Amino acid sequence: MTVGVPKEIKDHETRVALVPSGVATLRQAGHPVLVQAGAGLGSSIPDEEFEQAGAEMVPTAAEVWARADLIVKVKEPQPAEYPCFRPGLVLFTYLHLAPLPELTERLLETQVSAVAYETIQEPDGRLPLLTPMSEVAGRMSVQIGAQYLEAPNGGRGVLLGGVPGVAPGNVVILGGGVVGHNAARIAFGMGAHVTIVDKNLDRLRDLDDIYNGQIVTLSSNEWTVREALREADLVIGAVLIPGAAAPKLVKREAVGQMRPGAVIVDVSIDQGGCFETSRPTTHSSPVYFVDGVLHYCVANMPAAVPHTSTFALTNATFPYLLEIVNQGLEAACASRASIAAGVNTYRGHVTHAALAASQGRPYRPVLELI
Numbered sequence: 306m307t308v309g310v311p312k313e314i315k316d317h318e319t320r321v322a323l324v325p326s327g328v329a330t331l332r333q334a335g336h337p338v339l340v341q342a343g344a345g346l347g348s349s350i351p352d353e354e355f356e357q358a359g360a361e362m363v364p365t366a367a368e369v370w371a372r373a374d375l376i377v378k379v380k381e382p383q384p385a386e387y388p389c390f391r392p393g394l395v396l397f398t399y400l401h402l403a404p405l406p407e408l409t410e411r412l413l414e415t416q417v418s419a420v421a422y423e424t425i426q427e428p429d430g431r432l433p434l435l436t437p438m439s440e441v442a443g444r445m446s447v448q449i450g451a452q453y454l455e456a457p458n459g460g461r462g463v464l465l466g467g468v469p470g471v472a473p474g475n476v477v478i479l480g481g482g483v484v485g486h487n488a489a490r491i492a493f494g495m496g497a498h499v500t501i502v503d504k505n506l507d508r509l510r511d512l513d514d515i516y517n518g519q520i521v522t523l524s525s526n527e528w529t530v531r532e533a534l535r536e537a538d539l540v541i542g543a544v545l546i547p548g549a550a551a552p553k554l555v556k557r558e559a560v561g562q563m564r565p566g567a568v569i570v571d572v573s574i575d576q577g578g579c580f581e582t583s584r585p586t587t588h589s590s591p592v593y594f595v596d597g598v599l600h601y602c603v604a605n606m607p608a609a610v611p612h613t614s615t616f617a618l619t620n621a622t623f624p625y626l627l628e629i630v631n632q633g634l635e636a637a638c639a640s641r642a643s644i645a646a647g648v649n650t651y652r653g654h655v656t657h658a659a660l661a662a663s664q665g666r667p668y669r670p671v672l673e674l675i
Contacts, residue, residue: 306630307337309373311366312344315380317588319347319611320618322377322398325358327623332359336630339363339373348615370394377626379618380605381408390415392652395634397626399423399438401604402649403550403663404577412650418634422622423575424548424657425647432547433643434625436483437617439572441607443487443543446570447476447495449601450539453568453592459599461566463538466496473497477533479525479554479579480543481508484572486515488541493520500533531559538564542571542579548649548659551576557595565597574602635675645671 308331310323321344328338340360342352352362363369370376370389378398382390390411400421402409412419422434432439447465454460454474467473476492478485481503489512492499499520503509509522523529534540534555540563544551551573560569560582573579574586582595586602588609593600607614625644629637638645648671649657661668 306374306633307339307372308626308630309363309369309376310338310340310344310360311369311376311378311386312341313347313379314366314383314385315605315608318380318605318608320379320608320615321345321348321350321611322379322619322622323626324348324350324616324619325354325360327619327626328355328358328360330623330627331630334627334631337361339369341366341369345615348611350615375630377622379608379615381405387411390417392416394418395629396420397422397622397629399575400649401575402660403548406664409650409655409660409664409666413653413655416652417650418648418652419650420629420634420644420647421548421649421657422647424649424659425625425643426547427643432483434618434621434647435545435547437621438607438614439483439545440487441610441614441617442572443484443541444491445606445609446484446488446541446543446572447491447497447539449606450476450541450568450570451495453570453599453601454538454566456566459566459592459594460568461538461564465492465539474538475536476500476539476541477502477537478541478543479503479530480545480573481505481512481522482543482545484543484545485541486512488543488572489516489520492539497539500537502530502533525554527556530554531556531562534559534563536564538567540567540569542569542573542583544573544579545576546659548657548663549576550663551579553579553581555580555582557581560598561596563596563598566599568599568601570601572606574604578602638671638675651675 456462465474656671
C-alpha cells in the first residue's frame with residue numbers, strides 16, 4: 306500500500322502526520338511512502354531526513370493525493386483538497402466531522418473511507434489518538450488564557466498566580482477529562498484558584514484525590530455552571546462526546562453575566578464548541594469579544610508548538626497506521642474493534658453512530674459493509 310503525506314494547508318497548521326522513523330518502518334515493511342516537499346519544515350524536520358529514511362519526495366500535494374492508496378494527515382481536509390477525493394482512497398487523520406456537514410457530504414459522494422483519529426476507541430473507553438493532542442491543548446489553554454488576561458491583550462489584567470496580599474485568579478474548567486486534567490495541572494501549578502465542573506462524580510472523586518482537595522470540584526448542571534462563571538477570570542471549555550457535536554453547556558446569557566475582560570478558551574471548538582458564543586478562529590485571527598468577554602477558539606491549538614505536537618501525535622498514531630497499511634483497512638477493522646470504531650465513512654456510508662445522529666444521516670456499522 307502506498308502511503309502519502311501531503312503538506313498541511315489549514316491556517317498556521319505546521320504539524321506533519323509522519324516522521325522519518327515512521328517512514329523507515331513503513332519502507333522496511335515494503336510500503337512506498339510519498340512525502341510532499343516541505344511537509345515537515347514547520348516541525349523542524351527537513352526533507353533530507355525523510356529522504357534518508359526512504360521516502361520519495363514529491364513536489365506537489367496533487368501528486369501525493371493522486372498516487373497514494375492511503376493519505377495520512379493531521380487535520381481535516383480543507384476545501385481546496387476536496388477535488389483530490391476519489392473512490393477507494395483511505396484517509397487517516399483528525400476529522401471532527403460532526404460540525405462539518407459539507408466535508409462529510411464530499412467524503413460520502415466520493416466514497417472515501419475516512420478513519421478519524423479522534424474516534425479510534427479502545428475497549429476500556431480510552432481515545433488513544435486524541436489523548437496526546439488533548440494533553441498539549443489542555444496545557445496550552447491555561448498558558449494562552451494567562452496571556453490574554455493581560456490588559457494589553459484585552460483581558461482583565463489578572464495574574465493567575467496572584468502575589469502575597471492579592472488573591473489569585475479564578476480558573477473554571479468545564480470537563481474533567483484529558484484536556485481538563487491537563488489544564489488543571491498547569492493552572493494549579495501557576496497558583497490559580499481552580500474549579501473543575503463535570504457530570505461524572507467518579508471522575509470528580511479521582512481529581513479530588515489527585516489534588517488532595519486543593520482544587521474545587523463541582524457536579525455539572527446549568528445553575529452550577531452559570532454561578533461558577535460569574536466569578537471566573539479564565540474559563541476553559543474541555544467537553545467531549547466522541548464523534549458528536551459538543552453540547553452547548555454555556556448559554557449566551559451566562560456569558561453576558563461574566564466579568565468584563567474575562568477570557569474563554571474553548572478547546573471543544575473542534576467539535577463545535579461548548580459555549581453558544583463560540584465560533585472557530587485561526588492562529589492568524591485568534592480572538593474576538595462577545596459582551597466584553599474575550600473568546601479564543603482556535604481549532605488547531607497544538608499547531609502553535611509543532612515540534613512537540615508532531616512527535617507526540619505520531620508516537621500514538623503510527624502503530625494504528627502500520628496495522629491498517631499492513632493488513633488493509635477491511636482486515637484491520639475485522640481484527641481490531643478500536644480501528645473499526647475509528648471509521649467515520651466507508652464507501653458512501655456513515656459508519657459512526659454519533660456522527661450520523663449529529664447530522665441526521667443514516668448509519669451503517671462498518672463491519673456490516675466490509
